Every structure is written in C-alpha cells, then in structure tokens.
Amino acid sequence: MGKSDAVLRAICKCVLMTFGILLFSCVDKDPQELTLHTSGLTLEFNAEGEISKAIFEKGQVEKALAGHSLLKGCVVTDVQLEKKSDDEIVFLKTVENSTSKQKFQLTETFRATENSIRWEVQIKDDGENWSTPIQTVLNYPVSENVKFWAPWADPRGDLSGGGTDNKEIANAIIGEGDLDDLMSWADPLEPIDVVDGLWHYGAPRYEYQNPGLLYCPFQGDVITIPMVSFWEEKDDIGLSLVLSPEDTLLDIDVRTTKEGELTFSRYNHRLGKGKELGFAMDIVPHQADWRSSLGWVVNRYENYFQPVNPLADQIAGTGAYSNSDVSFDVEKMKKMAFRVNWRASFDFPYMGMFAPPVDETTEWSSFVRFSNRGKVARKTTSMPIMQNYAKKMKDAGFYVLSYFNVTEFGTQIEYPRPESKRTKETPLWRDANDYLYENLADAILFSPEQQKAVLDKGIYSVKPGNPFFTWEKAIAVDPGVESYQNFLVEQAERTVEGIPDSFGICIDRMDWTRFYNHSTDDGVSWMGEQPVGSLFMSWMDIMEKIHPIFHDADKVIYVNNHVKRIEQLKYVDGIFDEFTYSGSALNAIAFLGNQKPTLGWMSTDKQLLPDPDQVIQKFIYMGVFPMAPFPGNDHSMRPSDLADKVYLDYGPLFDQMRGKKWVFEPHVVAITRGEAKVNLFKTNGGYSIPVMYAGTGEAVEVTVRKEGLVKEGLKVVAYYPGDEQPRVLGTSVKAGELKIETPIKRGCAMIKIEI
Known part of the structure; x- marks a missing residue:
C-alpha cells in the first residue's frame, strides 16, 4: 500500500467516524469479495454489513436486493467484519438506543447452506430491561413482472376494514346474521401485485388499547407461516424470506410496500441484563411458484407439519361436534365420508375438570344445561358412560375425540372468592369456585391495569385488574403456571385411562394464547415496562408435558386453533377449526394442515347457499373436510334435505382426500x-x-x-x-x-x- 493510499484511507476513516459509523472498509479487505453462494443464488454484502445484491444463477439475473436488521428507535454506530470464509460472514455491530443512549451489541451471521442463505441475529445488552420492535428488512426491487405471495388467510387482506365486531362474531358462531363478508373467499394460491399492506402472524397482537377479546379468525390480513415470497414468472425465479419457527416467537407482523420493501417486526421481547437474544431466518431462492417456496419450509421444518401420530389420517373425513347419543344411519353417514365426532357432550362437571378424581361408580351433573320438555336440567354422566359412547362409535367404524381445554376453568366463577358452601362430606372437586381458589388461584389470568376496560354487550366483560371471564362464566387461566400444568397433566392421564376407546382429544379455545400474564415472568417477555408471561410460551410449555401422555398411548391431538401459527402445531396431529365457513379461516388451516388432516366448521345449511357446488369445491381444492350434517350437532350443521343431498353427492370426492399431503414440486x-x-x-x-x-x-x-x-x-x-x-x-x-x-x-x- 502506497503512502498516498494510506493517507486517503485515514481521511476516509475520519469522515466516516464523524457520522458515528466505523466501517470495515478500514480493514484491508475488498468489499467485492463479500459474497456467499447457495444453490441457485449468490448474495453480495456491502461495507455497512447489509445485503446489497442478489444474483440468480438461472439466467444470471441480477437484482439490487437490500437487507438489514435494526431495532426501532436505535442507530448503528460501528460495524466490524468479525469473520469471513467461503460459507460464512459475520458482522459485529454496535447499536445505540436513541433515548437512553445505552449501547449494545448486534451480531449478524450469514451462512451458506445447501439451498439457502441462513441469516442469524444475536442481540446482547448489559443495561436495564426494556423492549422495542426487532426488525428485519428486505427490499426486493419491484417491476411489472414481480409478484408477491404469502401463506395468507386472504390475499385481499382484511375486508372488514379493521376486524369484525363481536356482535357479528357471535351471530356467525351460532349461524345467524349476514355472513356474506365472512363467507367471501379468494384463492390464496394465486400471487398478487406487490402492495402496501400490514399482515399479522397468526392473529393481530394483543394491545392494551385493542385487546381483541373474543378473537375469531375472520380477518384476512393474517399469515400462517412467517414467510413472504417474491417471484418473476418471466425468468422463473423467486426469493423468500422465512423466519424460523424454532425461535422463541412472540408477536410478529410484516409490513409491505408497493416498492418491494418488507419489514418483519418482532414485539415484546425482553432486552437487557446481559441476556443474549437470538433469531434465525433463511433467504431462499426458488422457482416462480408457491409450491417451491412453501415446499422448502415444509421440508426444512418437517416436524411442525407432519402429524406426530400417523394414525391421525385414519380419522380423516367429514366430522361432527355433537352431544347426541341417538341412533343414526351408519351407512348414510359413511357415504358422506363421515369419520369423527369431537364430542360436544360437555360431560365434564365444569370446564377443566374433564375427568374428575372419582371411581367408576361416581356420577355427576354435566357442565351445560339442556332443555328437557321446557325445563332446564343437567345430564348425569360418569367415566364409564363416556367410555361406552366412544366404544359404540368405534364399533360402528367411527372415532371420538374427547373435549379438552388448557386455557379456561370452571363455571359460574365468582370474584373475589365467595364464601364456601361446601360441606365436609362434599369432595373439593365438586365446586368449581372452591377448587379454583384452593388449588389454582395463581393461574388466574387477570386483565392488566393498563388495559382499556371492555364491555362486549354481555358476551365478554372485563375490568382492569379483574379476571378475564368467558363462556358460562368460566375463567381464563394460564397453562404456563405450575399448579395448572400439574392439574392438566393429571386430567390428561385420567382421560386416557378412563376413556380408552376415545381416539384422542381436541383442544379448544386457543384464542387466549394471544394474551400476556402480568402476574408471571417467563424470562423472555416484556410489556408495559414490566416482565410478563406470554401465553404463547405457556402453550408450548404445556404441550411439551401433555403430548407424550396421549401420543405414548397411541392417541391423537387435534386443535381448534383460533390463532393460526405454525409453531403452535409442533405436537398437533390435526385441525378441527370452528370457523371454516369463513373463507379466511379455511385458507389458514389449509396452509397449516397441508400435511395433516384438517376439518372445518359449517354452522348451518344456509351456508351452502346460494351455490352449494362452489361452497364445497373450495374445501376440496384446499384439502379441507367440511363438517357433516349430523344429529345433535352443537352450533353446527344438522341434517336437512339440502345438507344431506349435498354431502351424499360429494361424499365420494371427500373420500379421495384421505391421507392428503400437498405436493410441492414447482409447476x-x-x-x-x-x-x-x-x-x-x-x-x-x-x-x-x-x-x-x-x-x-x-x-x-x-x-x-x-x-x-x-x-x-x-x-x-x-x-x-x-x-x-x-x-x-x-x-x-x-x-x-x-x-x-x-x-x-x-x-x-x-x-x-x-x-
């Protein structure tokens, strides 16, 4: 290096330092050498430690791709090239919080794999705890040839202009009201022009001023897998950014612009106290087809998509949610491809107590009241009665899924704790209030003081600082709390033992997993300037504990997943969605269940109108079985001349979907x-x-x-x-x-x- 070159370089260094940025151009390294190659793609990086160019092997197409990481409200003050090899580049960045002026380290590692460029981010801050959106930005240059695609609920976004109100939701659930907007369907396999939009991962995130109580998956602006794809049919090239479902994932959304910039934002992660926080993602080259990009994800993260118990495919077919134990035409139902009843018996004495700690002779009154000749009564049942029903269905060639729930407890719960009315002779489990406050009080999910008070016309009501109440005045609980986890483990074990001819369970009400428990600390979440516990984390934790109980007994686990997130399905064998008459819910479960059996709700035969063929064909196209008209179906379709004819007509077509696995080869x-x-x-x-x-x-x-x-x-x-x-x-x-x-x-x- 000559003297003049050294002087020039020193001057450049000083200029850059005045802007608060130290670039590795000060290192004796040619920036043009900073490239990584994977099959079909080469990425170039610039001196700022950012992606600066993509070269597609097919046709040697060059794109001015740009990509970087940032934390909202922070600036990068220094960049160092930490490591450079043929298959890995590491940048060490110093970042400053613009408000507190606290500095911390951001390490970005880019690694070439066989078919992607792996992008890993580690953040370490030794200061006080805090949180800010952690963002990943990728800009794909847009032209008239560029298309945009994601595994979305609806490519048109949210048609309701901000969500569906609770009155509409309540009417939809019971099959009443104007459902035209909810029933509207758009083909999610078609790409669209790049648009300005905001897409939520799984569901809109919980916020104090917009808690979203009674969330149901009617919104279209949702993606089910954290990925976005661009492609160009003219050159048959494409590129996807895929976030790893193996990460600790809290709330995520992705904002897109019509210029091709997409920004993934991760919310409520706790920074500070020297804890290292890490995320991983992949930049994936592929052909101009959704099958190519989605197929990469399914192959890379296979255990999130395949059923844990392959027996799940045995019960693939149309289904029911019936509390009826009346005789029915077995052969007729088989012609409708009917296979499974998610038992809406509500045999349990109250929510959560699905298998009471009793002997075989003990009976109890069921959870939900029913009308008996105009009088309100409760059904009497027992574990042997539930087992006998499951065996009868099994002997007829059908399957039963027992009801289960991990986020709600009790019935007619009172707060504060009422005076006990239980006598010494009455077992503790008989009274939901006594059992809750004696054993599970620390698991109650309270509305945080910061939350806006909500009164939803008698559907849900909550005041800040009070518990969240739900159906039949049950109470929301946190399955991440040890006391409730232990209780659920016992319930799972007794369910398996007491109903051996049940094929497994279906877990209801996953909408509560959107919430945060402000009375606990999961070690990773931060909200309202305090440590909290995410029920996303609680869900993953309780599933780790209960799934072996069912799977080791050769049972299956289905879910009614209001929140549509792939990592929540890691230990799940199938989906039985309560809202699939909605086009957005149908698309969402189809993507998540592309290798698993998926079954979707129909509330009433009115939802087959005006054109039953078009209604049923969207289910078949997406590989989802619609609910069958079955006697005693609870807030779901019952037999009628119209429904029976449609399902008998399409039964042979439904049968051809058994064992369905989507095929992902491009074109x-x-x-x-x-x-x-x-x-x-x-x-x-x-x-x-x-x-x-x-x-x-x-x-x-x-x-x-x-x-x-x-x-x-x-x-x-x-x-x-x-x-x-x-x-x-x-x-x-x-x-x-x-x-x-x-x-x-x-x-x-x-x-x-x-x-």
Whole structure:
C-alpha cells in the first residue's frame, strides 16, 4: 500500500467516524469479495454489513436486493467484519438506543447452506430491561413482472376494514346474521401485485388499547407461516424470506410496500441484563411458484407439519361436534365420508375438570344445561358412560375425540372468592369456585391495569385488574403456571385411562394464547415496562408435558386453533377449526394442515347457499373436510334435505382426500386447456387432483409433471358429485408431461391416479 493510499484511507476513516459509523472498509479487505453462494443464488454484502445484491444463477439475473436488521428507535454506530470464509460472514455491530443512549451489541451471521442463505441475529445488552420492535428488512426491487405471495388467510387482506365486531362474531358462531363478508373467499394460491399492506402472524397482537377479546379468525390480513415470497414468472425465479419457527416467537407482523420493501417486526421481547437474544431466518431462492417456496419450509421444518401420530389420517373425513347419543344411519353417514365426532357432550362437571378424581361408580351433573320438555336440567354422566359412547362409535367404524381445554376453568366463577358452601362430606372437586381458589388461584389470568376496560354487550366483560371471564362464566387461566400444568397433566392421564376407546382429544379455545400474564415472568417477555408471561410460551410449555401422555398411548391431538401459527402445531396431529365457513379461516388451516388432516366448521345449511357446488369445491381444492350434517350437532350443521343431498353427492370426492399431503414440486400440475383451479395431493393409494371452479366448457386438459406419474398405463379415474361410480379418463404422454382429458360436471372433477 502506497503512502498516498494510506493517507486517503485515514481521511476516509475520519469522515466516516464523524457520522458515528466505523466501517470495515478500514480493514484491508475488498468489499467485492463479500459474497456467499447457495444453490441457485449468490448474495453480495456491502461495507455497512447489509445485503446489497442478489444474483440468480438461472439466467444470471441480477437484482439490487437490500437487507438489514435494526431495532426501532436505535442507530448503528460501528460495524466490524468479525469473520469471513467461503460459507460464512459475520458482522459485529454496535447499536445505540436513541433515548437512553445505552449501547449494545448486534451480531449478524450469514451462512451458506445447501439451498439457502441462513441469516442469524444475536442481540446482547448489559443495561436495564426494556423492549422495542426487532426488525428485519428486505427490499426486493419491484417491476411489472414481480409478484408477491404469502401463506395468507386472504390475499385481499382484511375486508372488514379493521376486524369484525363481536356482535357479528357471535351471530356467525351460532349461524345467524349476514355472513356474506365472512363467507367471501379468494384463492390464496394465486400471487398478487406487490402492495402496501400490514399482515399479522397468526392473529393481530394483543394491545392494551385493542385487546381483541373474543378473537375469531375472520380477518384476512393474517399469515400462517412467517414467510413472504417474491417471484418473476418471466425468468422463473423467486426469493423468500422465512423466519424460523424454532425461535422463541412472540408477536410478529410484516409490513409491505408497493416498492418491494418488507419489514418483519418482532414485539415484546425482553432486552437487557446481559441476556443474549437470538433469531434465525433463511433467504431462499426458488422457482416462480408457491409450491417451491412453501415446499422448502415444509421440508426444512418437517416436524411442525407432519402429524406426530400417523394414525391421525385414519380419522380423516367429514366430522361432527355433537352431544347426541341417538341412533343414526351408519351407512348414510359413511357415504358422506363421515369419520369423527369431537364430542360436544360437555360431560365434564365444569370446564377443566374433564375427568374428575372419582371411581367408576361416581356420577355427576354435566357442565351445560339442556332443555328437557321446557325445563332446564343437567345430564348425569360418569367415566364409564363416556367410555361406552366412544366404544359404540368405534364399533360402528367411527372415532371420538374427547373435549379438552388448557386455557379456561370452571363455571359460574365468582370474584373475589365467595364464601364456601361446601360441606365436609362434599369432595373439593365438586365446586368449581372452591377448587379454583384452593388449588389454582395463581393461574388466574387477570386483565392488566393498563388495559382499556371492555364491555362486549354481555358476551365478554372485563375490568382492569379483574379476571378475564368467558363462556358460562368460566375463567381464563394460564397453562404456563405450575399448579395448572400439574392439574392438566393429571386430567390428561385420567382421560386416557378412563376413556380408552376415545381416539384422542381436541383442544379448544386457543384464542387466549394471544394474551400476556402480568402476574408471571417467563424470562423472555416484556410489556408495559414490566416482565410478563406470554401465553404463547405457556402453550408450548404445556404441550411439551401433555403430548407424550396421549401420543405414548397411541392417541391423537387435534386443535381448534383460533390463532393460526405454525409453531403452535409442533405436537398437533390435526385441525378441527370452528370457523371454516369463513373463507379466511379455511385458507389458514389449509396452509397449516397441508400435511395433516384438517376439518372445518359449517354452522348451518344456509351456508351452502346460494351455490352449494362452489361452497364445497373450495374445501376440496384446499384439502379441507367440511363438517357433516349430523344429529345433535352443537352450533353446527344438522341434517336437512339440502345438507344431506349435498354431502351424499360429494361424499365420494371427500373420500379421495384421505391421507392428503400437498405436493410441492414447482409447476407440477396445471390446467393447459380450459379454465379451472387445480391442486395436487398425495393420498391413500395414489394421488388426487382436485379440479374445481371449472368454466363453462365440457372438459379441461390437466397436465401433470411429477416424476413417476409421467408414464403410460396409469389407472386414472374421475369422481363427480352425484355419481356413484368414477369414470375412467383418457391419458397421454407428450414431451415429458402427462396429459389427462378431464370432463367436467357441476364445475368440477376429482381425479384419482391409482398407484
């Protein structure tokens, strides 16, 4: 290095220092050498420790990609190149809190893997505890060729303009009111132009001024997996940013701009006291197809998508939520592809006490009142009665899921604690108030003092500092608290032992996992300038404890997941969603359950109108079984002439979805003549291809490009609504593609390729 060069470099260093930034350009290292390569993609980095360019191997397409990390309200004051090798680059950044002037360390590591660039962020602050949004920014340059996609509830965002109010929600749940907006559906597999938007991960986050009580998944501005994709069909290239579900994830949203900038913001993480906080994500190159990007995530994080117990596929089919033990037409229900009843018996004496600590001779009055010839009464039941029902259903070829709940307790709970009316001869478990205050009081979920008081027209009411109350005046509880965890473990063990012929459980009311417990400290969360406990963390903790009880007994775990987040499904075998008459809820569970059985709610046969074919076909296209019309269904569809006919007509098509696993090879299936929507599932005995929402033509051409299916001699048939037997379809192989000539009936066909 010459003397003049050294002087020039010293001057540059001084200039940069005046702006509070020390760049590693002071190091004897050419910035152009800062590149990482993975299959199909090279990334370049600049002196600020940021992504500055992407070069796609296919066609050597260059993009001025930009990416960096930041903490809101903070500035980077120093950047050092910590490490550089062929497969890893590490930047050490000093960051200053603009308010407190406290400085802390931000380390960003970029590592080349076989098929992605891994991006890891570590934050360490030795100061006092605090919190601010931790953000990841990626800017993909937009042109007319660029499309945007995510595993969203609705590509149109939130149609209600800020959520659905609780009166609408209540009416929807019981099947009344105007449901047009809720029933509206948009194809989530189609990309859109890049837009200005805000998308919530799983659900809108809980905030003091907007607590979102009685949250139901009717909003479209939700993504179900923390990822966003851009692609360009002209060059068949794409790029996704995928956050790791293995991280500690609290509240997240992603804001997008029509210029191509996306910002993931992580909320309520605790900084300070020397604790190191870390996050990981991947920049993934792929082809211009949602299957390519989503398939990468499913393969990389397989244990979040596959059922823990593969027996879950046995009960795949239409289902019920019935408290009825009356006789029903077994063969008729089998023709509707009916398989499972999530037992809405409410046999338990009160919420949470699902299997009381009793012997086989003890009976009790059930939780929910019912009408008996105009008089209010309660059903009497026992563990043997519940077991006998499960066995009867099993002997008939059906399955029972027992009711379970980890976030609510009791009935007619009073606060403050009332005077006990229990006698010495009465067991403690008989009275919900006594049991709660004696054993579980520290698990009560209180509304924080900072929260805006909410009165929801008698549906939910809460005052700051008081407990959250819920249905039948049960009380919300935190399953992360040790006392309630121990209680739930006992309940799980007694449920398995007492109802051996139940196939497992379905856990209700996951909407409470959005909340924070201001009376606990989970070690990671911070809200309202204090340590708190996230019920997201509580959910993960209790599932670690109870899932082995069911899985080791060869049972399955289903969930009614109001909050649509993939990491919450790590120990879950299937989804039974209460809101799937809503187009947004349907799309959300379809993405989350792309390798698991998914079953969705229908409140009333009115939801089949005005066009039953279109209503049912969106379920099949997304691989979701709709709820069947079944006797005694609780706030869900019961038998009627209309419902029975529709489900009998479509029963053979539903049957072809058993064992459904979405197929993710890019461009693997398409409609190459005519109009229709098409998907591809690996199913029991082969592959199923739903061809739905076809145009007015009499036939379409389906093209399949999957390896192993492009050959002559395959047995290919199609199932049609109203037809008892399938039709054999003609096929041909041309230019490495399987062509299937597919007649259309009532706008659809369900193709089955038998293997």
